[in-house]
Amino acid sequence: MGFFSFLKGAGKKLFGVKDEPVVPNAQTDDTIQAEIEAIRKQTREAALASEVVNHGINIENLSVSLNGDTAIIYGQAINQEDKEKAILCVGNVDGIAMVDDRIEVVEPSGESQFHTVEKGDSLSKIAKEYYGDMMKYPVIFEANKPMLEHPDKIYPGQVLRIPPIA
Numbered sequence: 001m002g003f004f005s006f007l008k009g010a011g012k013k014l015f016g017v018k019d020e021p022v023v024p025n026a027q028t029d030d031t032i033q034a035e036i037e038a039i040r041k042q043t044r045e046a047a048l049a050s051e052v053v054n055h056g057i058n059i060e061n062l063s064v065s066l067n068g069d070t071a072i073i074y075g076q077a078i079n080q081e082d083k084e085k086a087i088l089c090v091g092n093v094d095g096i097a098m099v100d101d102r103i104e105v106v107e108p109s110g111e112s113q114f115h116t117v118e119k120g121d122s123l124s125k126i127a128k129e130y131y132g133d134m135m136k137y138p139v140i141f142e143a144n145k146p147m148l149e150h151p152d153k154i155y156p157g158q159v160l161r162i163p164p165i166a
Contacts, residue, residue, distance in 0.1 A: 008097035010157025069097040
């Protein structure tokens, strides 16, 4: 369990356009405005949980709650890999700056390192940095599937899993 930082302005545009604030008038009192904000929050939380599920990551009793730009993830993962992938699915969404991991792991194993992609990075460059061998880039690519669809499609601000290798 812990906190993981992400670049708030980078990532998948899951929430669409920025919400316009509800402008109070004679027909929208504070109660209605609070209800609208609560519905927006619930919709975002459901979208973040769906992002994990849609990538085929198995987290039992998955729930995501939002506290500002921090997503709090709860549930149980069978292994460390699924836990880390769930964190990345939620954190690599535009508007999320921090993920508070509350996922329990049934079969714990070695934790991965995380790398924030910078301009000019490639998977082979990252593999050289972490493994000393640029040809180990497929390890990083496989570790980040299905979030990564192609080894050349990474972007600055994206956070990747760098698993330990034997």
